Amino acid sequence: MTLMDAEPRTPSPATHDVTNQPPPLTPYDASDDAALLEGLRREGAGWAEAGLRRLGLRAGGPEAQEWGELANRHEPVLRTHDRYGHRVDEVDFHPSWHELMRVAVAEGLAGAPWADGRPGAHVARAAGGLVWGHTEAGHGCPTSMTYAAVPALRRQPELAKVYEPLLTSREYDPGLRVPTQKRGLLAGMGMTEKQGGSDVRTNTTTATPTAEPGMYTLRGHKWFTSAPMCDVFLVLAQAPNGLSCFLVPRVLPDGTRNTFRIQRLKDKLGNRSNASSEPEFDGTVAWLVGPEGQGVKTIIEMVNCTRLDCVMMSAALMRKTLVEAGHHARHRGAFGARLLDQPLMRNVLADLALESEAATTLTLRLAGAADRSVRGGDGPEDERAFRRIATAVGKYWVTKRGPAFTAEALECLGGNGYVEESGMPRHYREAPLLSIWEGSGNVNALDVLRALTREPATAEAFFAELALAQGADARLDAAVARLRSGLGEVTQSGARRLVERMALTLQASLLVRHAPPAVADAFCATRLDGDWGHSFGTLPDSADFDGILGRALPPAS
Template identity: 85%
Template structure:
């Protein structure tokens, strides 16, 4: 049989277009270049807290942070993770970590901008506020390299408890010079500091540390022996370390390279395989005859290190607020360009509610961060009232703002839908980063208990908090009622209810700041939702009367 198809003429086909199935429409263009400092709440807070003189520098840093080049550095630093080199090619122990060039570019930019120890060498009022504002905009890049800059910043007040050591190292820790590589510290143009506190058997319970410190024949010098569980940025030049001396738990300065040029034993056993913060190396170093110099009296290690913790906790709040702002900007940018169901996402009522709710959270976090920075700045200049406020409010802010971060970044990611779930959007990196800030420098329970400790042991802590809240008294009935409830709850405060208490402290503090300093639309929506009970269990549940247009116009960049 002859097939009937044999004589059927072939159909004429036009040449296929190679891109016929890949026309790209209805996708948001790249965000970069953008201005990370285009944030009304940030600039207003910078002025309010005494650092108006730094606005030009902050704005310049914001443009740099939002540039395509720097955003690419952040991506590359996380894609090409640090690698541990325990030995050189000849078998010598070197314990070095190699970073991608993008890491070094980010570090150089941050240190040069004064985001490490520089404020301690700046006599201008507001120097610490300026640094925090710079961190809020530079935090739009990569969070990992913020770890060594934060520890360097925090090391200075602790080191000052040993004036002879501070005289040698402080000028280098406060320098705006990034000088990588392990060399004799005093031969470098600038230094970075890290810290080694926790051990595998205790974590935050540092009093159980088993690392020992044995005095040597040289006064003030000890030999350390032990294992640290989580020591980040191991390529820093010096470390503040806790160890058990004959007189109890004490603080020590450990240089990676000794004054004679030899390597101090600092054996890196491994780098941690972490959920996020992957551009930054976190290590387990082992000390065996490692030479260290005592910082502060023997037995006062925790007291010595608390000055460092106050600084790093502020930076946890700062970085959480920066992540919120970054992901809000990303979500708003996407919503302005993406259409669905016949309209731009940013024009649709439900998406507007989500974005406005996120904007409230972001502004509250930024405003509180800068208020804490202002307290820190005035405290180091001798203001006792601000010191008392800083002591309790920093712990409160650390607990609450860092807790809000993961839920916030998840919601912002969801605004991008499936586009936000893929790695090259950048949103997964921010999402993985967010939980770290509630763990670093004490988890939620540790910070909540620290608030109780401050209330019970720190003279004037509660009074300083209520004095701050009183500045908004009478401006909003919902805030007044929440402050009254807080006073009642304080009278019966106990450990099991510490989280509820600290949450109420944080919300009343944020609300009081917004009532005093933000437009009425922002303050009213925040008080109605966070204090008045007119809110759901997720973002995007603001009450129907909220002025979403004013909130969004204020919070989202103009372009």
């Protein structure tokens, strides 16, 4: 009998059925976060809640989630020349990038708060970033820089009069054209150079005055300029009287392209959807912003804004990955029970939830300080001093917690979290960036030391904030006393330890005042009183896991 003579085989059944896999998380409400909504109201932007809830549903919807995935899979492409050999220096983006940008700008996540007279407008923007950040992080770079450019540009009122209405517009109008002929503009920045990085005083790009007052020509090279398809850039260069700030448009008023030669796009660990470039200036036309020699002073407000956004984006990333981990644990079973019911997994998720709530609460407090600082009113000097130091403290600590947090959240999904389809590897690659942009950890720690020694009002404002929780928790009171007593002994080498203690004490004070007892008690017991291990998931058995997780995780769909 041959094989040909054998009776035909019947098709074999499938080797397995798909069971014990969680359903898709999408659609979900990215604004369904008690800490976020409570902070929004507390910091004066309760009027924005309905719009935030609408944005949350859109951010967690399948269309926006797909935009985020596609924008990172199809990375931007540099075109230095057109088919005829003309220099164009353009970057092409996938359509999904433009959809993300269109929503972000329309929702006021770029410069819009500066044109909004309502108290809390800057808080509403930060809350919107915490929600829309559930899509993807790369397009947050140009919106952040546009937001931050406005107060710096106001140092030159005649330029602000022309550009500010377009930078605060809610219309996304891509493409290189004469700025004043567009419906809305985006701004970038060109600060760092290869020889100096954060030490911008070593910049070698030169600025030569022209016959026209306020107009200069630049010559030099920038090492890390993101979003090169923005319409205008704030650039640092050495003028005759020292380091100065300049406005550089990509297209000049007469319609010609300004010299902005993009040498290459950076091949980055994460943030792949966003183009980061090395532009070269050679006879590039620029307009002075602020006095000559005061470039750093001119951009300091810009730095405060972008540092706040680094805190906000880290907090958004924490919340997004916590939601993913909680969803997986709710639907996945192991060893006879759902992961969410396993004591050790509950400990991990509760510990992550504490970290996420502390980051979100601090973000909104910083946004409230920013809002009140720019608007004036009762006690603006105290708020400005608090904002000055607390933003640097928050930037250092929250962005440092991001990589460890996202790694732990990824691990909650096991092998499923390690594959690209889950989205968790993209979040993990994104997390380290936020502690590097706008000053690395050392830069921010030294900035805190500088503020404490040169601006005594910052320390007074910081401790005044902590005093609002005095007497509510003995562990917090003890931590504040230790912090105050140790201020006079800090050296440069101890700056990181000091800033860490300041951040944890500040977060604890906010949670003691505003969070439920389950959250505040567990945070103080672990972060302040030492009842904690060296990784997430080491909360004491006395922690109220039900109270923490019931508040943090959205209800099952």
